[in-house]
Amino acid sequence: MTGSYAVVGGGILGAAVARRLQEVSPGSRVTIWEKEDRLAAHQTGRNSGVVHAGLYYPPGSLKATLCRRGVGLLREFCAAHDIAYTECGKVLVALDGTETGRLAAIEERARANGVPGVRRLSGGELREIEPHVRGVAGLHSPRTAIVDFPGVTRALAGLVERDGGTVALGHELTGIEQRTGEVVLTGRRHGGPVRERFDRVVLCTGLHSDRTAERAGDGYAPRIVPFRGEYHLLRPERRALVRGLVYPVPDPRYPFLGVHLTPRVDGEVMVGPNAVLALAREGYAWRTVSVADLRATWADAGFRRFARRHWPTGARELAGSVSTRRFVAAARRYVPELRAADVVAGPRGIRAQAIDPDGSLVDDFRISARGRVTALRNAPSPAATSALAIAEHVVGAVLDTGSRR
Numbered sequence: 001m002t003g004s005y006a007v008v009g010g011g012i013l014g015a016a017v018a019r020r021l022q023e024v025s026p027g028s029r030v031t032i033w034e035k036e037d038r039l040a041a042h043q044t045g046r047n048s049g050v051v052h053a054g055l056y057y058p059p060g061s062l063k064a065t066l067c068r069r070g071v072g073l074l075r076e077f078c079a080a081h082d083i084a085y086t087e088c089g090k091v092l093v094a095l096d097g098t099e100t101g102r103l104a105a106i107e108e109r110a111r112a113n114g115v116p117g118v119r120r121l122s123g124g125e126l127r128e129i130e131p132h133v134r135g136v137a138g139l140h141s142p143r144t145a146i147v148d149f150p151g152v153t154r155a156l157a158g159l160v161e162r163d164g165g166t167v168a169l170g171h172e173l174t175g176i177e178q179r180t181g182e183v184v185l186t187g188r189r190h191g192g193p194v195r196e197r198f199d200r201v202v203l204c205t206g207l208h209s210d211r212t213a214e215r216a217g218d219g220y221a222p223r224i225v226p227f228r229g230e231y232h233l234l235r236p237e238r239r240a241l242v243r244g245l246v247y248p249v250p251d252p253r254y255p256f257l258g259v260h261l262t263p264r265v266d267g268e269v270m271v272g273p274n275a276v277l278a279l280a281r282e283g284y285a286w287r288t289v290s291v292a293d294l295r296a297t298w299a300d301a302g303f304r305r306f307a308r309r310h311w312p313t314g315a316r317e318l319a320g321s322v323s324t325r326r327f328v329a330a331a332r333r334y335v336p337e338l339r340a341a342d343v344v345a346g347p348r349g350i351r352a353q354a355i356d357p358d359g360s361l362v363d364d365f366r367i368s369a370r371g372r373v374t375a376l377r378n379a380p381s382p383a384a385t386s387a388l389a390i391a392e393h394v395v396g397a398v399l400d401t402g403s404r405r
Helices: 012-024 062-080 097-112 123-129 149-162 206-215 236-241 291-299 301-322 324-332 387-398
Strands: 004-008 029-034 090-094 119-122 137-141 145-147 166-169 172-179 182-189 192-198 200-203 223-234 245-248 260-263 269-272 343-355 366-370 373-378
Touching: 004 012, 004 182, 004 192, 012 029, 012 149, 012 200, 012 387, 029 149, 062 145, 062 149, 062 387, 090 097, 090 123, 097 137, 119 123, 123 137, 145 149, 149 166, 172 206, 182 200, 200 206, 200 387, 206 223, 206 343, 206 373, 223 236, 223 291, 223 301, 223 324, 236 269, 269 324, 269 343, 291 301, 301 324, 301 343, 366 387, 373 387
Parallel strands: 004 029, 004 200, 029 166, 090 245, 200 373
Antiparallel strands: 090 137, 119 137, 172 182, 182 192, 223 269, 223 343, 245 260, 260 269, 366 373
């Protein structure tokens, strides 16, 4: 079915959806609208680069299904396009008996999801894999990988352009009007206003997904709340403290995972992130403040319920933000040799966290459709891992060749 399609958002999801539209509907006009002057400017270009294997996600959920499918597609894509992809492995480290007990449930989920090679570790076996890491037990996922997600995004966009599509940078969306048989997008670009007509539109707008979906006639909820994740980097001479990914055992009482250690394909080793409320949707630094964004966050009843429930966690995360010593102390529970002098300030990212009106975090991917517009309302980790599979799922729904959930 040929036609004209716009994908709003130039992160990995937008690029993957645009490319999939070309594959399924050859001869169609496909355009990516991206408000920045480069691709992968926000969540895609500011994450840790981890290719998640599917350890945690409830079997049968979209996260589990699309993550496992996405890993295989991503591995094949990187091999075909000479993009760095390294299976460095991952250990979940249990520090006490309670956390050891939680490993059993995670292992059960991982096996149900088809994660290859997962095995339980004793404290001694953990040290064989990660000599500088200490814990009473662990869970090893040897196929968990790291990748250059911005490189994947650029490669996908390059294919879109090669096959006749358009990557329109500097196009900021300001309006969506659905008419009979078409969708009209209006926006701003460097040379002035822009207005284009398309048969169908897909919104992959991350930090602004709730706002763009509302413009298309979708409902108010869930709302996006921006949480800034701050990283430190190990100094080059201390990168040997870890061989692969070192993660804590998730605590179901808390909304975020906690500090972990993550090698990257460029050789850096990241320590973090924490999770603090950002003062703007794109507030990567404390000095970046949007009164309008803050007002909208605090006006949302769902966020207020969330904040009342989790304010002690927020206080701890804030303490780590203002004190490098406290930040490193969280990681030193797993790597006792780590010291504050071993790290330097690293990159910062924003997590677009969707929150429902009851104050609960939206855990699974959430996709909605209104007329000729499809919106990715919630696409948290492992969205980058799952991008090619999400694109299959979304395009199947857009073109009515598959189911929509």
